[in-house]
Amino acid sequence: MVLSNLTLRFKGQENDVVQDVSLRVRRGEILCVVGESGCGKSVTSMAIMGLLPKSATQISSGRMQISSDEWHLVTDRLPAALRGNEVAMIFQEPMTSLNPAFRIGDQIAEVVQRHRGGSRSAALDRAEVMLQRVGIANPTQRLREYPHQLSGGMRQRVMIAMALANDPQILIADEPTTALDVTIQTQILDLIGDLRDETGMGTIMITHDLGVVAEIADTVAVMYGGQIVEQGPVEEVFRNPQHPYTIGLMSAMPRLDRPGERLAIVPGTVPTISNMPDGCRFRTRCAFATSHCATRPQLTDVAPEHGVACHYVPLEKHVVVSA
Numbered sequence: 189m190v191l192s193n194l195t196l197r198f199k200g201q202e203n204d205v206v207q208d209v210s211l212r213v214r215r216g217e218i219l220c221v222v223g224e225s226g227c228g229k230s231v232t233s234m235a236i237m238g239l240l241p242k243s244a245t246q247i248s249s250g251r252m253q254i255s256s257d258e259w260h261l262v263t264d265r266l267p268a269a270l271r272g273n274e275v276a277m278i279f280q281e282p283m284t285s286l287n288p289a290f291r292i293g294d295q296i297a298e299v300v301q302r303h304r305g306g307s308r309s310a311a312l313d314r315a316e317v318m319l320q321r322v323g324i325a326n327p328t329q330r331l332r333e334y335p336h337q338l339s340g341g342m343r344q345r346v347m348i349a350m351a352l353a354n355d356p357q358i359l360i361a362d363e364p365t366t367a368l369d370v371t372i373q374t375q376i377l378d379l380i381g382d383l384r385d386e387t388g389m390g391t392i393m394i395t396h397d398l399g400v401v402a403e404i405a406d407t408v409a410v411m412y413g414g415q416i417v418e419q420g421p422v423e424e425v426f427r428n429p430q431h432p433y434t435i436g437l438m439s440a441m442p443r444l445d446r447p448g449e450r451l452a453i454v455p456g457t458v459p460t461i462s463n464m465p466d467g468c469r470f471r472t473r474c475a476f477a478t479s480h481c482a483t484r485p486q487l488t489d490v491a492p493e494h495g496v497a498c499h500y501v502p503l504e505k506h507v508v509v510s511a
């Protein structure tokens with residue numbers, strides 16, 4: 189899947205909430221999108237899913253490509269035939285996306301029938317297979333239960349079962365583990381990794397947690413203020429972070445043996461969208477900012493497929509360290 193140059197704003201606002209964001213995820217790959225709260229991760233994924241209402245949002249550029257399907261986001265939303273079928277999404281809090289009034293089995297079967305047709309009993313069989321596949325014990329019995337009868341971890345498994353019921357090519361997981369305790373979080377991440385290996389789906393995983401990125405990602409995109417400031421293969425970006433914001437996040441990186449810890453705060457606060465500076469949006473917090481940073485830096489490769497949007501990379505070339 190390739191997303192190219194997505195720029196959008198909420199109607200009535202004077203500034204773009206997502207600016208020129210491009211993402212690529214290949215088959216069998218996990219791309220993690222990371223950044224502080226409010227940087228536009230969920231809005232980007234909603235735009236990919238075609239879930240932003242046209243009445244409230246204005247997309248000024250953006251193109252999507254999945255296999256041979258390609259469309260302009262300015263005029264079109266994700267074709268309904270692809271949603272849930274080719275691209276599926278799981279959310280942070282499964283209770284908000286499971287209907288409390290319906291049995292688990294019926295909810296999964298409904299999704300299967302909507303996309304594949306077929307009989308109710310075939311769809312229920314598929315639901316049972318999916319529950320088994322995501323590691324839920326006694327699937328026959330669980331099919332007949334309601335969401336409130338399951339634990340948080342099990343509900344998230346059900347959401348994954350539902351999302352994957354139609355073998356999508358792309359799974360978008362928006363902070364699927366933040367509401368879960370650490371042990372369950374690890375199990376869910378392992379499950380997503382296993383399913384990726386099994387099915388070859390591409391996954392976009394949105395997270396606050398650099399520990400999660402280190403554990404699961406093949407590639408990473410770091411967002412700040414609606415822009416991608418750095419992206420690349422995960423080992424490369426972790427070994428050699430170049431953007432001052434990424435360096436700040438990494439130096440405050442949660443320890444790998446303490447997963448689930450949130451990103452430490454880089455000094456200063458993120459300006460609101462209406463107060464975002466022109467040019468490099470990080471410049472109100474950047475120790476290296478100059479007047480030149482009022483011009484927007486483009487993502488530029490510093491290594492194969494490792495892009496950084498900063499005028500001063502590599503930093504060591506520009507920063508004079510006084511003795």
Ligand SMILES: Nc1ncnc2c1ncn2[C@@H]1O[C@H](COP(=O)(O)OP(=O)(O)OP(=O)(O)O)[C@@H](O)[C@H]1O
Binds near residue numbers: 198223224226230461
């Ligand atoms: N419906 C809306 N109307 C206006 N502004 C919105 C709306 N939804 C989100 N925003 C704004 O868009 C920006 C990006 O929000 P988004 O939810 O994508 O952030 P996020 O990176 O997912 O954050 P978090 O990590 O907290 O989930 C925020 O400034 C938010 O306040």
Ligand code: SF4
Binds near residue numbers: 468469472474498
């Ligand atoms: S472009 Fe300027 S403000 Fe932005 S990260 Fe680089 S040095 Fe800092």
Ligand SMILES: [Mg+2]
Binds near residue numbers: 229230231362
């Ligand atoms: Mg979000």
